[in-house]
Amino acid sequence: MQEYAYKINGEPVKVRVPHDRDDLEAFKRWFMNANSKGPVALDTETTGLDIYSPGYRLRTVQFGDPFTAWVIHWERGGAFAEYAARALQHGNRFQIHNAPFDWAVLDRHGRVPGFTASVEHLAPRTIDTRLKAGLIDPRQPQEGGRGTALKPLSAYYIDPSAPDTQGDLTAVFRSLKLTKATGWAGIPLDHPTYNLYAGLDVLLTSRLDAKLDTELKRLEVRPRLVQYEHEIARICAVMQRKGMLLDEEYTRELDGALAAEAEEFEAKARRFGVTNVNAPAQLREALKGMGEAWEDGETTGSGALKVDKAVLHRFADLDRNSGEPLGTRTPNPLALAIIRSKRAGKWRSAYTSTFLETMDSDGRVHPFINSMQARTGRMSVTRPALQTLPSGDHKIRRCLLAEPGEVMISTDFAAVELRVLAALADVKQMKRAIAANEDLHSFTARMVFGPDFTDKHRKISKGIAFGKVYGGGARTIQRQTGAPMEEVRAAMAAYDRVYPEVRRMSNRWQREAYETGMVHVSVTGRRLPLDRERTYAVVNYACQSAARDVLGQSLINLESQGLLPYLRLPIHDEVLASAPAREAKEIGRAIKDAMTFDLFGVRIDADAEIGGQSWGSLYMTERVGKKTVPHAAQLIELDPYFAAHPEAAWEWRNAGLAA
Incomplete structure (x- = not known):
């Protein structure tokens, strides 16, 4: 011994x-x-x-x-x-x-x-x-x-x-x-x-x-909260053990394509004198030489001009989250090249290469699900970090497959953060709109801008709504929407008049935080420490925490309904599942029902979407008129299930047109 x-x-x-x-x-x-x-x-x-x-x-x-x-x-x-x-x-x-x-x-x-x-x-x-x-x-x-x-x-x-x-x-x-x-x-x-x-x-x-x-x-x-977290951790561990099938051939091809794309756009950046796309000083000098101007607040702690994602996307005239063109200025070609090169390099190192490195002997990847990661309790998925994928991506998601003979089902909550906000703050008009099945962003745009609101007005209203939930201010909303600052500020003031309960709740919670040692206790009893200089974030923390617990309770509901064997991943406000194609509609409906319930008089709704064998099939869409529908030709070309059942791809597309 x-x-x-x-x-x-x-x-x-x-x-x-x-x-x-x-x-x-x-x-x-x-x-x-x-x-x-x-x-x-x-x-x-x-x-x-x-x-x-x-x-x-x-x-x-x-x-x-x-x-x-x-x-x-x-x-x-x-x-x-x-x-x-x-x-x-x-x-x-x-x-x-x-x-x-x-x-x-x-x-x-x-x-x-x-x-x-x-x-x-x-x-x-x-x-x-x-x-x-x-x-x-x-x-x-x-x-x-x-x-x-x-x-x-x-x-x-x-x-x-x-x-x-x-x-x-x-x-x-x-x-x-x-x-x-x-x-x-x-x-x-x-x-x-x-x-x-x-x-x-x-x-x-x-x-x-x-x-x-x-x-x-x-x-x-609360002891029940401790027990609840252990239950969620166990459910996530079962999902991790099952993992997801990797399309190894496609992943290797994509890995090579991303390497080539990164090099292509690095070469374009070199034409502007940038020999290293990860060297801030080079980017700064090149962009200054091209006449770019930085706004107030776009500096680092040491006073240097920022060349981060937000600044580069503004210069490139791209939405920071979706990557879609904003149409507010002429895009800077160097900023575009830097974004494309960095994105390709990141996607390769974070996703395709990691898929291949961590794949088991059965051709599966097992992302680690941290069931309680952020300050608010939100989950994270790492190695590979699937929660950081762009919302509209299909290329990376296409690497991951349902089981043979099965299809992917994605079930996500409908505007869960705003529904949680309506429930916690008892926002009367918002609750009425939810009860009437109205689109919340269109409803808000109508209340703020009048009955003749435009798509641009809806986008501003959406930006304000998420700014309230996530703590974004007028400048953030202005960058995301491209609207003039005066219009954004006026819309924010009108929003507060339409939904006065939100501001009242925020003010009350901030006062209470000072009285209770800078800690807000969530509706489920979770302790949410606040930073003294950012007490306004209490709305963000409370809503995000409650939304996470809506997801957690849904996972418990899903297990109690015998649906855990189908579940693969919780991703933000989405639950991903793999189910036999012939039973997919029934299982999708069961998952949707288990994720639908009442929160303080506000209905938390979920929508189930059935795709093909690849996760990416759920993101292969095209615009037909004013509708976004499945891209049938792309599905048939890239998804194993639809390649074998091309008629199903056209049925899915036509159903989208008819909806």
Whole structure:
């Protein structure tokens, strides 16, 4: 038995590493005793982060209480894996920090004859200290919070003098001529720093859990909210495990095309003297030489002129979100080249190359779904970061497929942020419009500009509405719409007269924040810390948080209706599913029904759209007159399902024309 003595907050602790069966029997006796008294902390060490990639290995499984940690070398196989698996099988409750990662690792790699440590087996018995910490304070260090990583939380709650063992490991990696990326796979299993690092994590997690419980009780965070977050994390982990099929041939072709596109537009930028599209100083000087003028506020903290996405899109006369031309000025050719080159490079590194790097041996990708990421609790999808895809893109989405013989179903909420705003602020006119099934942006445009409002007026009204929800001011709306500033300011004033409840609610919530330590408690009981200089963001935080919990409750509803096996991803306010083509309408209707409910007298509606086999099929559209309908020829050319069933593509297009 290898044993390491250590101190946490002045108290002696031990990290034990069994070397033979007698040592494993000692571990078994300890575990049976610890398991009978309460939760046991659990953690894993692996070869990296890409759990489903070929060659990935589970190296160690750790168990611990506040004073003793056991590091079991799973990688040795035989009795080591067998004893660890028995503990996983018979443990009553486990404390895990960032449980979805370890669930996925053990589900995929924690297998011995007769037992698999599945998500379904582990999740109902898990206490996730990361989720608890996020409910106390969801802010990351750069936002003024403590963060949700184990080390800074331990320094705050347990032992401020605890050394950075991960930093020690990085130094070990260098001494072994390993990088940070290769070190986790290459460091010898018996290395003392590696085993101490592994053992300390469970010792800290065990101690942290009790501290967080005390803090949750002090802050009166609802126990049901803690349970709710664990349920959502489990549902997302099941979706991640299933993953999505990758069209590898198409993805490789697109990866090559994006590389060529990036080079093409880099060459165009070089004609204007820009040899590096990622060099701000070069861009600044070239654009100044072309006569471009910056507006007030378009400077960095150091006073340099910005050349960020917002500025480049303004010079290129493109909508920042959709990329569509605004028609407000002559587009700057250098700005256009920079945008196109950077976009192609980003799409390649963030999506196509990542798809190919993380694809498992079955040709699937498994995006990591962080069920509670942002300050407001909103989810994120990383590796690949599918939530950052442009809203109208079909090229990247085309890489991902439904199962063979199945089609994609996308179900998203109808204007959920505005419906949440109407519900939380009790906005009378908005609620009446929703009840009458009116288009909210057209309704607002009519109320603000009169019955003869134009498409431009509707766009301004839409910009103001989302500005209220997301905290955008007059200048942001002006940039997005291209409307004169005077017209935007006048429309904003008229909006406040039409919907006075929104401003009243914002003012009341800001006053309350000053009285309660700059924290707003959401309608579901979630703590939303505010920044003193940005209290106006309270409307944004409250609406975004409630919209996220609408999605979370929908996922729980979907599971209770037996629909989880069809679900693949939650993306913003959309749920993506794969279902047999012959049952798609029925399943789409069931998903829609599970995502439709009442929020304080406001109906939260969802719409289900059935596509082909690729996710991208849902975005292959064309304009026919004033309607946007599926592009039948493109669907037949690019989507495997419609290539085999061309008549279905034309039926879908014609249905769009008839709607």
